[in-house]
Amino acid sequence: MSDTTEQKRKTDPKAFLSIIRPQNCIIGGLTVLAGIAIAHQVTNVWSSLGANWLVFLYGYITYFFVAAGGNVVNDIFDIEIDKINRPHRALPSGRISVTQAWIYVIILSLLGVFFAWLNGIIGAIIVIVFLVVGYAYAAKVKELGLAGNFMVAFSFAFGVIYGSIIYAEQVGVWVIPVPSWLFFLTAFMILQARETIKGSEDVEGDALRDVRTIARVYGYRAAAGVQAVLNLVGVICYSLIWLLGFASWDLWLLLLLGDGVVLGAAIAPLMGPSEKKKLLIGSTLDKIGALIGLIAFVIIPLYGVVF
Numbered sequence: 001m002s003d004t005t006e007q008k009r010k011t012d013p014k015a016f017l018s019i020i021r022p023q024n025c026i027i028g029g030l031t032v033l034a035g036i037a038i039a040h041q042v043t044n045v046w047s048s049l050g051a052n053w054l055v056f057l058y059g060y061i062t063y064f065f066v067a068a069g070g071n072v073v074n075d076i077f078d079i080e081i082d083k084i085n086r087p088h089r090a091l092p093s094g095r096i097s098v099t100q101a102w103i104y105v106i107i108l109s110l111l112g113v114f115f116a117w118l119n120g121i122i123g124a125i126i127v128i129v130f131l132v133v134g135y136a137y138a139a140k141v142k143e144l145g146l147a148g149n150f151m152v153a154f155s156f157a158f159g160v161i162y163g164s165i166i167y168a169e170q171v172g173v174w175v176i177p178v179p180s181w182l183f184f185l186t187a188f189m190i191l192q193a194r195e196t197i198k199g200s201e202d203v204e205g206d207a208l209r210d211v212r213t214i215a216r217v218y219g220y221r222a223a224a225g226v227q228a229v230l231n232l233v234g235v236i237c238y239s240l241i242w243l244l245g246f247a248s249w250d251l252w253l254l255l256l257l258g259d260g261v262v263l264g265a266a267i268a269p270l271m272g273p274s275e276k277k278k279l280l281i282g283s284t285l286d287k288i289g290a291l292i293g294l295i296a297f298v299i300i301p302l303y304g305v306v307f
Contacts, residue, residue, distance in 0.1 A: 015090035016104065019075055020068035027291060028067050028156055031187065032059040034297035035163020035180055041301040042177035043167075052170070055119055059166050062115040063159055066127055069108035070134040070155065076101050085202050120169040126162060130155065153191035160184045160297065179246040182237050183297050187290060189234030190262060194286035196227040197269055201279045220273035227282065231266035235259050238293060247300045254296040262289035 033056055075082065075091050076098060083092040090096045096104075109131050116127040134155065164180045199213030200223045215223040235258075241247045242255050265285035272278035 012090070012095035015093075015095035019072055019090040019096060019101070019104075020108070021071050022068070024071070025064045025067040027294060028159060029060040029063040030294040030298055031157065031159025031183075032063045032163040032166075034183060034294065034301065035160040035165075036167045037163075037298060037301035038160070038177055038180045038183065039164040039167035039175070042179070043171065043173050043175060045171040045173050055166060055170055058115045058118045059123075059163055062112050062119070062123070062127060063162070065108050065112035065115065066130060066134075067155075069105050069112060069131070072101050072105045072108065073135055076105070081202070084204060119166045122169050123162070123166040126165065130158075150192065152195050153188045156191050157184045157187035160187065178244070179241060179301075182241050182244075182246070183293075185237040186234050186241075186293055187297075189230045189237065190265075190286055190290050190293065193227040193230035193234065193265065194283055194290070196223055196230065197265075197279055197283045197286065199223060200269065200273065201276065201283065224269040224273035228266040228270055231262050231286065234289075235262050235266075238262070238296075241296075241300065247296075248303055251296070251300060251303060254292065254299065258289055258292040258296060261285050261292060265289055 036056055036059060075089060079091045079098070082089050087093060091098065091101060112131070113124055113127055117124040133151065160180050160183045161176060164176045168174045168176070196214055200215040200220055203213070203215050213223070214226055238258055239255065242249065242252070247255070262285070265282045268278050268282035268285065
């Protein structure tokens, strides 16, 4: 049987969906919507937020395609690590070839740039820069451990700032509001904490590429301490959104729920820095906390506009 025939036999169309991790792209796109809504709440330049729905739509789609392409690139460079840590994924399981994955990356990236361009040239330039940086991360920077984690968290959280930028480009008022920065810092810290925890979970596989995570270089206890501090800073930034008057106290439940979940994420790894179960709990709680935060990021400015 030829290699081509074997590849055709192995290729699974469903794998093209799973490899982009659509749930992460869908959730992450909320950061862009939040950034647009926050900028509108503060500057209130548009007469009607709903009348400019295409800006929301193009911004969201842009994030989806850029994040999807980044996930595929990451899996291409992580294929050997994933054979140990996550053998069920599309590439290590052989359901997609590396060549098919690269073609997929090109298509997703071009779509991302196209929809960004529909919102303005500055937004498109930012997206192109992000694509280049994302490929650099996957190819080399990830091996630096902490720097790699920084780029993952930054890329996700920057959606809020990107949303505010494309709003500014539309209305011509170049201001990134304070709450946008607080939302950015909240998301960044929580995601950085989660990446630190994942570094403790993936020590064995990361050894293949000598990925210098905190857990590998300084040990599990150090990693647990760092993630706890990062999560705590995230909680403080999130709380400041209310304490500084950027969110209505009518939404206090979102404040308590978000803070409680992220504090739980900070505590779990401290109770067992090298225990898979404790690490999984911490990682999962951070993911839930990030989701609660994203929901809050969208509701808070819209609540401020409607009520």
